Amino acid sequence: MQTVHRRRSILALLGATGLATTTGGIARAGGRDRLPRDLLPGGRLDLFVAERAAADQFSGTVLVAHRGRPVLTRSHGLADKAAGIPNTADTGVDLASMTKSFTGVALTHLAEQGALAFHEPLGAFLDGFPSDVAAVTLHQLATHTAGAGRSALTTQRPPGEAEWGSEEEVWQGMLAYLRTLPLRFTPGTAFGYGNDGYFLLGAVVAAVSGLSYYDYVRQHVFAPAGLTHTEFHTRPQVLAATGVAHPYATQPNGERVDMAPSLPYIGAPSHGAFCSARDLLRFAHALHTNGLLGPAYTRVVTGGKHALSPADRPAPAGQREFYGYGHVETVAGEHRIVGHSGGGPGRATNLDVFPETGWTVVVLSNYDTTIRPIVDLARQLVMSAAGRSATLPVGG
Template sequence: MFGAAAGLLGTAGAATGEPSPGDLGPGGRFERFVAARAAADQFSGTVLLARHGRPVLTRSYGLANRDGNVPIRPETRIDLASITKSLTAVAVTQLVERGAVACHAPLGTYLDGYPADVAGATVHQLLTHTAGVGRPGLTNQRPPGEDAWDSVEEVWQGMSAYLRTLPLRFPPGTRFDYSNDGYFVLGEIVAAVSGQTYHDYVRRHVFARAGMSTSDFFTRPRIRADAGIARAYATQPDGSRADATSSPYFPYVGGPFTGAFCSAGDLLRFATALHGGRLLDLAYTAVATSGKQATGPQPPQFYGYGQVETIIGTHRVVGHTGSGAGRANNLDVFPDAGWVAVVLSNYDTTVRPIVDLARELVTGVRTATG
């Protein structure tokens, strides 16, 4: 496992001159498939395939801003949605590596104000969505006054206060239940232990260390003003698409569970830095990316620390998905094969067919889910 992780970057020089499989390269089956979906208005965004850290194919389709007729380009930043959890998990695991946080420790070790039963949930349980903390994963329940939050500080303070009012939903460790709020609590731990804001910690210790020079947590006014940032186009009941950034429900700023903005190239830099030992020691990379909680039977899936490990044939695939109104994303890293596949979209039309085809072409195993 450790050698495979190192090989994602370490064999880049040796790979120079290797022919990339035709189906994955320019003009190949993968590119033709994505282009056809884009032509049918089923995809808008960027796809990137890389081998040993070197891009083999990068293609962008659709519009970042329909009002201004601004096209999506490879450098366009797109909302990662829940792939943001991978950034948060790396931040927490860095603190574990330093000895500043312990995975087995209750969250109450680091944070005040939570009810006693909530405070007893451990860092490990928060990372693996088994803590029972916060709202259900799929819910319309919103904090009172959230629409009026119009600064980074108000968002952070408002969410922190609201989460302390919520009861524990089930005894920690008894089941898997995907939790956005659990990852916000992890962001609170990062801030409390590091002495920095969550956003600043990720900027300095994840984005900067990985060379993700254009990634950030952009505010709603910045998103609407910057042509280099994609608007999110949400599907309406009549099939049309509306700009989700104009909705009163669109958050002022992202945080530990969603809302980091990143280009496909920067997401590749994150993947290669993580699996190349630049964000974590490779032993801790193995800890973070290895599955700990079974989440799906076919193909077998296991949740790690902000990473999903999928077994396809004899191949490990690790990464994360991201979805929401006007967002559909996927990061797949194939450590033993040396491939990375990035799919970022500012539509909420599923990207699963694109993801499945990339997996099939890399592993030689058909995994289409329909």
């Protein structure tokens, strides 16, 4: 009886907080939904997310789509607790490291045009670096095998970073600082995940294109993909906006603290783009249907190039991961999953695209509580559904 009451309470929660829930024109055959019920509103995934939200373990949006068409879109929690503004599928959430996917596409777009090549050294585009740093290749920077810059876990910060108050100050200050850093290891001999390598790649995008990194990504990634709720917001913009989620960091005592006032002035090529769940689906759909790059270069940017060991990045049992250009390619049995995750104080994000079966799962949270259980369950359900792919609709 207690289980029945629990399920009823969760269903009531879904009714109260089911913002923008849809089955998106699901095709039917013989009166039955062709899509698996576990991935639809009221199904196993929806109920599981609602349980976590009810326990204050999730705040944000989960979106599941098949062939670009949403079949489940559910939002929970508040984007701004002080103002009482709820999260929706159009709320911009700090993607954290998933921002690297945009940078990877921008860099590959320039390669597709012949404006650069991945084997070329950093020094061919940017000057002022020590000779060994200048010799690292764009490929090594994009796969985190260059050894340039700081580790992602470092507490080391550039002098005066807290006072930077403009896009120009951030850009020039970071580049000046990165020119002072030695290599951490011999390029090509190890995997060392970090953010600085992607900042350097963003600087290459700017140097080659003649545009700022931000403008290049806006014009050649965001615009052609149809992203309308995606931007590199400045800290003042985040504080003033109503459609942007504040990141809430969990303190040791369990309290959640709004981190928006202490955000960097603006995000970077490695982290800090704000994007909505619907926009992230549009980005994934545009990329994998060749709306951003040609078919060959889509495989270039998304395909795994460096095998990740458990020490590099722990993977779920039975899954193997490979780092590409701002994307992680996961092989799980017969399934290929492409995407990226992100995390930090007050944010936890993940994008999974199943290119061969047409599924996409977006999980965006403005809490730093782990979303791994949600991601793992969604993968399990999608891969199970793919085993019954003969019953799935082919349109959309």
